[in-house]
Amino acid sequence: MDKWLWHARVVKARTSAAELVESGHVRVNGEREKSPGRAIKIGDVITVALDRTVRVLKVTAFNERRGDAASARVLYEELNEAKRN
Template sequence: MVDGTRQRIDKWLWHARVVRTRSAAAALAAAGRVRVNGARIDAASRPVKVGDVVTVALDSRVRVLTVTGFAERRGSATDAQVLFRDETPAEPDESSPPAASRDRGAGRPTKRDRRTLDRLRGEEE
């Protein structure tokens, strides 16, 4: 149903090249791994319109996409980029160590270390 204002979510995900097949898009929607404007959907027939925010939980990441258009048929990757605006938050830089990391082999934290960590987390007694 492409009337210029709405399209089924499974077709839109397929046209936008978020997934490889339309059946995979329908399976994502049926599994509840797709949200439209924050509401979890459970049917592939749910229509989306321009301006809707679609959140898709893929294998190891979550993509946040804003619908900007529709297509009659699935085109190239450059054609698909016109259909959405990617608003996925940037992943943290992996080169920096985690905030509360300890050297390997340093052993258990001492009571002093634990109190310092508690103060950092705001869990003082």
């Protein structure tokens, strides 16, 4: 979970991703998650409360390592884009 959040560039550091999960700011398929090491799969919907916003992301892929913003963007589909505009 924390690794995917970091690879998807939701946060700048993997430790920040772990803290986000542990503090209860992340849900997987509607269920609050507290374990940063939780396995996620393609099709899971991740809801992240971060910086006064809520992002809803559908997992579409995984990466072996963290890449640039363009490669991160293919890891998810933003489900709440209409609300962000």
